Amino acid sequence: MTVGIVGYGAFIPRRRIKLEEIAKVWGADAPAYKRGLQLFEKSVPGADEDTVTMSVEASRNALARSGGVDPALIGALYIGSESHPYAVKPSGTIVAEAIGAVPALHVADLEFACKAGTESLFIAQALVKAGEVEYAIGIGADTSQGAPGDALEYSAAAGAAAFIFGRDPGRLLAEVVDTYSWTTDTPDFWRREYMHYPRHGSRFTGEPAYFRHSMSSARGMMEKAGLEPKDFAHAIFHQPNGKFPKRVGKMLGFTDAQLETGWLSPWLGNTYSGASPVGFTAVLDIASPGDLVLLTSFGSGAGSDSFVFRVTDRINEVRDLAPRTRPQLDENKIYLEYGAYAKLRGKIRMAE
Amino acid sequence: MFSPARAWREFPQRYRLEAARCTECGKVLYPPRLICPECGGRDFATEVLPRDGTVVTYTVIRVPPAGFTEQTPLPIALVELVNGVRLMVQIADVADPESLEIGMPVRLEFRRVSWDGEAGVIFYGHKAVRATG
Numbered sequence: 001m002t003v004g005i006v007g008y009g010a011f012i013p014r015r016r017i018k019l020e021e022i023a024k025v026w027g028a029d030a031p032a033y034k035r036g037l038q039l040f041e042k043s044v045p046g047a048d049e050d051t052v053t054m055s056v057e058a059s060r061n062a063l064a065r066s067g068g069v070d071p072a073l074i075g076a077l078y079i080g081s082e083s084h085p086y087a088v089k090p091s092g093t094i095v096a097e098a099i100g101a102v103p104a105l106h107v108a109d110l111e112f113a114c115k116a117g118t119e120s121l122f123i124a125q126a127l128v129k130a131g132e133v134e135y136a137i138g139i140g141a142d143t144s145q146g147a148p149g150d151a152l153e154y155s156a157a158a159g160a161a162a163f164i165f166g167r168d169p170g171r172l173l174a175e176v177v178d179t180y181s182w183t184t185d186t187p188d189f190w191r192r193e194y195m196h197y198p199r200h201g202s203r204f205t206g207e208p209a210y211f212r213h214s215m216s217s218a219r220g221m222m223e224k225a226g227l228e229p230k231d232f233a234h235a236i237f238h239q240p241n242g243k244f245p246k247r248v249g250k251m252l253g254f255t256d257a258q259l260e261t262g263w264l265s266p267w268l269g270n271t272y273s274g275a276s277p278v279g280f281t282a283v284l285d286i287a288s289p290g291d292l293v294l295l296t297s298f299g300s301g302a303g304s305d306s307f308v309f310r311v312t313d314r315i316n317e318v319r320d321l322a323p324r325t326r327p328q329l330d331e332n333k334i335y336l337e338y339g340a341y342a343k344l345r346g347k348i349r350m351a352e
Numbered sequence: 353m354f355s356p357a358r359a360w361r362e363f364p365q366r367y368r369l370e371a372a373r374c375t376e377c378g379k380v381l382y383p384p385r386l387i388c389p390e391c392g393g394r395d396f397a398t399e400v401l402p403r404d405g406t407v408v409t410y411t412v413i414r415v416p417p418a419g420f421t422e423q424t425p426l427p428i429a430l431v432e433l434v435n436g437v438r439l440m441v442q443i444a445d446v447a448d449p450e451s452l453e454i455g456m457p458v459r460l461e462f463r464r465v466s467w468d469g470e471a472g473v474i475f476y477g478h479k480a481v482r483a484t485g
Contacts (some may be wrong), residue, residue: 048443085474
């Protein structure tokens with residue numbers, strides 16, 4: 001049975017802060033950071049935006065491209081995030097209620113650092129493939145936080161992507177060709193309960209964590225599917241900064257042309273659970289029927305999910321039925337100074 | 353501040369913009385009511401509102417009530433949707449309140465409307481943002 005994506009959508013907040021604006025507060029060398037991390041600016045959620053609000057808008061965009069999928073037929077909804085608004089109380093119920101998918105559905109909030117988004121995609125497509133549900137929606141969304149002055153503060157950003165999976169041949173816009181995951185216990189990044197900010201192993205987050213898992217997952221995926229880098233039109237990797245996704249792509253044998261479209265982090269930052277999924281929406285916005293696409297996420301802790309998708313003819317009919325991703329990133333931006341940014345991100349201690 | 357129970361009762365209208373269409377005279381009521389002010393009818397069908405409209409008028413609140421202080425300045429608008437229904441909503445993503453104008457095209461987006469401090473419940477609903485493209 002062929003299972004695939006029947007609708008996709010992204011949401012990126014309008015607010016941005018430039019790398020220089022953060023660097024000047026902490027006395028950091030902005031040009032060196034820009035060169036080293038290949039980051040220029042990042043998205044910032046407003047006081048009224050969170051993982052739930054972005055997930056609702058991304059899901060509505062996915063429904064708009066679904067060819068009229070009845071939300072009541074969505075049998076499962078999963079949101080991967082490390083910034084669920086409540087510690088106890090699901091995000092998914094709010095999203096399901098808002099898109100009209102309640103009450104006959106299964107809902108779960110997932111968490112696995114930056115990989116939680118592709119976990120939701122993996123489970124959603126598997127349930128459809130098993131015949132358990134007609135449609136399932138997988139969402140990756142985050143309003144991630146970096147400690148003030150930490151390297152993560154230059155990258156931690158906000159964004160969401162949603163994908164509705166189904167098996168109705170008339171609705172498929174991209175088929176799931178195959179999937180593969182690669183997971184080990186690697187403590188490269190964590191946040192303990194009640195802590196505001198995560199901690200990380202600095203350079204340990206590179207070779208043994210990001211690169212080892214991303215490379216092993218992508219190679220395992222291509223081997224399993226009998227494919228090589230040259231077979232793909234596009235490849236998207238997790239984007240903790242601007243440098244890593246390009247470097248891992250090159251190490252695997254992909255070219256700039258294959259990596260360019262899904263590479264959003266220099267202007268978006270790291271949207272954690274939303275990162276590679278939002279990159280994938282930018283690829284679907286311009287992909288051609290027949291294109292093979294490799295999507296490889298990475299989540300600290302650590303693991304990496306890979307997917308091979310084959311884009312269908314229907315992509316040309318649906319991509320303009322909702323806002324495309326790149327214009328959301330490039331247009332209507334509101335630039336913030338550090339003071340307003342600190343207020344919005346809850347970094348200022350308020351009166352009780 | 354709403355109670356969680358009151359907010360829960362209003363989820364259909366706040367989350368999904370469900371209005372009530374009077375089956376007698378066709379008037380669309382938002383928020384839904386028990387009796388149609390037009391014809392006195394008591395029978396309604398659910399109708400989901402469109403999300404596009406224009407600003408009829410607006411004001412900017414500089415000293416907002418509890419639950420909204422983090423959103424100062426707080427622009428509030430009377431918005432007329434494309435089907436003629438009018439509703440009172442906050443305007444979100446306003447970099448400069450001076451840029452607001454009557455007749456401005458807007459689209460309703462799902463947002464946090466207010467929240468009960470750090471530990472209380474979060475109330476979600478719709479706000480208007482300037483429409484583009």
